[in-house]
Amino acid sequence: MPAVRSSHLVAPFADRLLAADVPALGVVQRAEVVAFVGRRVDGLPGFIRLGVTGVAAVFRVLLPLPGGWRIVSALSRRPLPLLGEYPRLVRSLAYAYIWERWPQTPTGRGGA
């Protein structure tokens, strides 16, 4: 299976999610976290990476549309493998990074 790089597809969603979940995070910090999430996604085992890439591509297309964030949020809540778990994956990677690197980061309102 050829190496599929997904980080550029994941970045817009991860950035939007973090802006909503952790608004106290500065732009530079957020970019650092998004880059970390991208690296980890690129390192996923083959089939999982392929699935994540597919979901990320769909989300990337939807996000810029009017009401795109609401659609993406609704899709994320579907109990389907990968679709519902994609935001969970991004969150878990991002949160683990944020609070390991900056344990005193204040939280904000949010949640897709």
Next chain:
Amino acid sequence: MSRSDAHAQVLVIGSGAGGATTAAVLAEAGLDVLVVEEGGWVEQGSVVPFSLEQMDRQYRAGGVTVALGLPSIAYTEGRCAGGGTEINSGLYRRPPADVLARWAVDYRIRDFDPDELFAIADEVERDLSVGLRPGAATPASEVLRRGADRLGWQNDEIPRWMAYPPDGNASQAHRQSMTRTYLPRAERAGARIEVGCRVDRLELDGPRARAAHVTHADGRRNTVRFGDAFVCGGAIQSPALLQRSGIRGHIGKTLAVHPTVKLAARFADVVNTVDDVPVHQVTEFAPDLSFGGSASQPGLVALALSDHWAAFHTAMTDWQRISVYYAAITSEGRGAVRSVRGVRDPIVTYRLTRRDRELLRSGLARLALVMLEAGAEEVYPSFRDAPVVRNRADLARLQDRFVAGRASVMTVHLCSTVPLGEAEGITGASSYGKVHGTDNVWVNDASLLPTAPGVNPQATVMAIAIRNARRFAASRSARG
């Protein structure tokens, strides 16, 4: 290993609890042993336990591996010298005697004598300095004991394989993982250990394997010729390698795990212990269900709160008063490991049964009750749209809202993908681990366990691996 092809009387693939013990036993019996390990050798203390750096250096895929299903189950695998023993919590439980007896009958395992296995466990416990933690337990561990005691529920402290300094300072303990114990023993007895060396496939000539095709971390490839091969890559990688090598049979079809669900609990006082994990376990409902504590660094607390972040996020500022706990079940579900030609990683799937889902639901509610009894101010279950639990009345809401498909289910115990025994159709290897249909390919790791044992499986894996390796060494010695 030199740039040219290598040779060994016995090739051991993988260096975790199964591979390290196999290598030590065989090398000490005078056999020429080569151990190949896909990951690197990471000295203890050079990385912070449960940190992202550790996940990068010692876990497969940075710790992000998942068995697909509804819900999918996140799992972790060690990928380093010492395997999972380098990254786990160091907890130790002997295999339950009734489980061993059931395996022997149901899977027709020859000479599977619990007394022999327990005698081996005695040796392992001496070798690994298995014992209780000196001094007082951590506050996060005390929570489990206190909550269970108030409910009148059975609980105990799980022994660990740790070497404590003479002054009993538990924070200065050294984990007696494989890189500290059985791998050095194997080396002292003459075994060679090659890290950063992945076995892509075994080359077979009929039932006999002749060589392993390997790729080194620097991209170099060569071949290792051997007399016998012991595949000890764990319950995911071992069946995947056998499948990639064209070995059929009951391989990778019956993955068994201990699925866990989690919660975070906030107390009035500081309970979070960033450099250790709780050692108490609530066993009132074992083996179906048990409760314990997880690593609770701030990043992991945030992760536990992430399933309902909109409602739980404010708790994060109090992470020092929060610790994370799990409810683990002995699942009746099964999963599969499937390799596809040309693809490096296998597809892993797992299916929970209805009974499993109910156990996860009741387990999480009972664990929340333990937390309340221990004095938790608020409990945050890890599933989407979970309620904050503040009193017993909230437990009904937790149970009502819980759906396994919304939960963060994970596991660190994987086994049973090449069950041992003579029973046709349900075993992948003989009573001593030789893969059915082959002459010289052996499995000697968690894959051999017929089912999930209901306790931390490392002790069981080590006892069975040593038993099998001794039998193999004796047979080679008898042949002269």
